[in-house]
Amino acid sequence: MKFMILLLIALIPGISAAENILINSNKLFNFAEVVYPNYFSPAGVETTTLDEYLVRYYPNTNTYIGTKDEGVYVYGNVFGGLLNAGVITDFIEPEVNSDELLAQLFASVQSNVQVYGTGTVISILSDDLNGNRHQRFIIELKSKQTLLVAHNIDLAPRIDTLALNDQIEFFGEYEWNDQGGIIHWTHHDPDAIHVNGWLFHNNVIYQ
Numbered sequence: 486m487k488f489m490i491l492l493l494i495a496l497i498p499g500i501s502a503a504e505n506i507l508i509n510s511n512k513l514f515n516f517a518e519v520v521y522p523n524y525f526s527p528a529g530v531e532t533t534t535l536d537e538y539l540v541r542y543y544p545n546t547n548t549y550i551g552t553k554d555e556g557v558y559v560y561g562n563v564f565g566g567l568l569n570a571g572v573i574t575d576f577i578e579p580e581v582n583s584d585e586l587l588a589q590l591f592a593s594v595q596s597n598v599q600v601y602g603t604g605t606v607i608s609i610l611s612d613d614l615n616g617n618r619h620q621r622f623i624i625e626l627k628s629k630q631t632l633l634v635a636h637n638i639d640l641a642p643r644i645d646t647l648a649l650n651d652q653i654e655f656f657g658e659y660e661w662n663d664q665g666g667i668i669h670w671t672h673h674d675p676d677a678i679h680v681n682g683w684l685f686h687n688n689v690i691y692q
């Protein structure tokens with residue numbers, strides 16, 4: 486069985502997946518749903534956190550697939566319990582940080598582009614309480630570009646544990662400003678019109 490063979494092979498990863506943990510985990514989960522629907526269905530279930538793992542649970546097959554750091558794990562009777570399946574790069578080509586894209590968007594004064602990436606918190610601002618409430622903080626990318634994150638806390642949970650020098654992974658919409666740009670739409674869309682965004686901090690998904 487091809488899938489079981491893959492599960493027992495651990496290749497040396499050529500590219501680190503650690504910088505975009507949630508993006509790469511979701512890409513892996515989507516791949517597994519398409520290629521192995523007999524193990525992982527229905528497709529498109531929500532990604533959640535369980536202890537130190539990012540997981541999806543599939544009620545039709547009573548199975549789990551999850552990641553911890555760069556490791557991939559599956560769980561269910563068909564796998565004989567918990568099974569280490571290898572690493573993310575055994576199955577997918579990981580996404581690299583989008584610092585270059587964000588630099589291009591800033592240089593060309595573009596907005597309304599869906600982006601993801603990872604940055605370090607360098608400043609925590611007061612919440613914006615005018616209209617829809619937003620938690621605001623500034624992150625710095627590896628490229629040294631700075632971004633203001635405006636996280637809607639009427640539609641998504643607030644990150645109460647946020648601190649300086651924390652790592653934040655984000656998926657949202659880029660809006661240009663002369664300071665480097667703004668990331669917003671880091672939340673679900675209750676009207677199901679816009680792409681759902683999120684923030685990922687200390688192994689918790691905020692959306």
